[in-house]
Amino acid sequence: MTTALRRSRNFAALGMRAGSPSGRWQVDVAPRGRSSLPASGLSTGWEPAIVLTMVGALLLFGVLTLHSASAVMAERHGDPHYYYVLRQASGIGVGIVAMLICARVPVDWWRRFAPHLMFVSVALLVVVVLPFTHSIAPEINGARRWLRIGITLQPSDLAKIAVVTWTAALLVRKRDSLRSLGRGLAPFLVGWGCIVAPIALEPDYSTACLIVASCLIVIFVGGARLGHFVFVGLFVPLVAPLLVSGYRGGRWESILLNPGGPVPESAQQSYQSLVAMGSGGLGGVGFGEGRQKFGFLPEAHNDFIFAIIGEEWGFAGSVVVILCFLALVTVGFRVARQARTRFAELLAVGISSLIGLQAFLHIGVALGVFPATGLSLPFISFGRTNLVAMLASVGILLAVARGASGGGGDRGSDDDWEELVPARSWGWR
Numbered sequence: 001m002t003t004a005l006r007r008s009r010n011f012a013a014l015g016m017r018a019g020s021p022s023g024r025w026q027v028d029v030a031p032r033g034r035s036s037l038p039a040s041g042l043s044t045g046w047e048p049a050i051v052l053t054m055v056g057a058l059l060l061f062g063v064l065t066l067h068s069a070s071a072v073m074a075e076r077h078g079d080p081h082y083y084y085v086l087r088q089a090s091g092i093g094v095g096i097v098a099m100l101i102c103a104r105v106p107v108d109w110w111r112r113f114a115p116h117l118m119f120v121s122v123a124l125l126v127v128v129v130l131p132f133t134h135s136i137a138p139e140i141n142g143a144r145r146w147l148r149i150g151i152t153l154q155p156s157d158l159a160k161i162a163v164v165t166w167t168a169a170l171l172v173r174k175r176d177s178l179r180s181l182g183r184g185l186a187p188f189l190v191g192w193g194c195i196v197a198p199i200a201l202e203p204d205y206s207t208a209c210l211i212v213a214s215c216l217i218v219i220f221v222g223g224a225r226l227g228h229f230v231f232v233g234l235f236v237p238l239v240a241p242l243l244v245s246g247y248r249g250g251r252w253e254s255i256l257l258n259p260g261g262p263v264p265e266s267a268q269q270s271y272q273s274l275v276a277m278g279s280g281g282l283g284g285v286g287f288g289e290g291r292q293k294f295g296f297l298p299e300a301h302n303d304f305i306f307a308i309i310g311e312e313w314g315f316a317g318s319v320v321v322i323l324c325f326l327a328l329v330t331v332g333f334r335v336a337r338q339a340r341t342r343f344a345e346l347l348a349v350g351i352s353s354l355i356g357l358q359a360f361l362h363i364g365v366a367l368g369v370f371p372a373t374g375l376s377l378p379f380i381s382f383g384r385t386n387l388v389a390m391l392a393s394v395g396i397l398l399a400v401a402r403g404a405s406g407g408g409g410d411r412g413s414d415d416d417w418e419e420l421v422p423a424r425s426w427g428w429r
Helices: 002-012 047-076 083-104 107-112 114-129 155-173 181-201 205-221 226-233 236-243 246-256 265-280 305-338 342-366 384-404
Strands: none
Touching: 047 083, 047 305, 047 384, 083 384, 107 114, 107 155, 107 342, 107 384, 114 155, 114 181, 155 181, 155 205, 155 342, 155 384, 181 205, 181 226, 205 226, 205 342, 265 305, 265 342, 305 342, 305 384, 342 384
16 A cells, blocks of 8 residues: 555656556646646745745845945945945846846746847957957956946846856757757857857956856756766866966965965955954854954955955854855755746756855855855845846746746747656656
């Protein structure tokens, strides 16, 4: 009896039933483009609420921390102490609108227009690095990453969403040839290269690595062969010299080879970040009472804002922030598991990976695990383009969740190249 019940549970999600004259299992095939899993068993309906709660908590905490981290710098530049908070608030407003719009857009729309999004992203990135566009793409702190066209935006932040969307769409389209190196992996490498190459020329190696890592997770979930990852790994020796050259090499040397010796100028940011984290103790020195923001820690409002969190809110506050990100990413992967279509599943995986990896790298920099990378902490660091992009990606995640719960989101596709969500995917079903 126990064996029969276990078999019934194992095959219930596959739409299988027993009792045929031959004694074999029979498969109930769902309409093309839809999952064979019943919608009632896919979603409990609480996932969007958790996502919104975590994002709202991070935004609120971010505004408070940003005010503390940026007030001194704003007054030093002759601006009101709330200058950066007001600018961040405008980004939050635009981002919330973008999130609401993306949450209402059918997920299948992103699949259809993924190539267009890629083309626009590549075009913007190329404009940034062209030698004759300094008037609209000025060099700031040794890098050209921003476009000033009436508004200031960072195209690489928009490219993150575009490339994971394109990767998910192409995975569905290439499902029959994915295991081939030439016809399967090569198109992905070409597409990623079109995005990563101009980003590396800015230079912004951390964002380039973030994009590649997120896309590799997507194709791993999509069923890529282990040999594909070995092949991609062959390019690491070619990229490594770029990551350890110049001031980046000094940071790596300070962290790995001489952790207790004199701190070189190139590693001062990482050192001051560790000072901030260490001085916070268990409960922090108190909100607004941190000292590292008084010129000791550059980019305290952006690249090293987690160090300010550790200093003023201590170990306890840092853990709360980390738990919020863990909850957000975990629920994001749960939404992916419950998606009705293969594309929606892979898109949710890509978005969750982007948010999680960016937070992981930023926190790792603050803790001295990695050299300074220039990546912001999602929903908390100052940066309106990144904030809008992150909130828009949350909107897409909500659209996938709405579709999984039957709320009018993604309801599958009848296109020839849409694929059912395989019941064996990730070993979860």
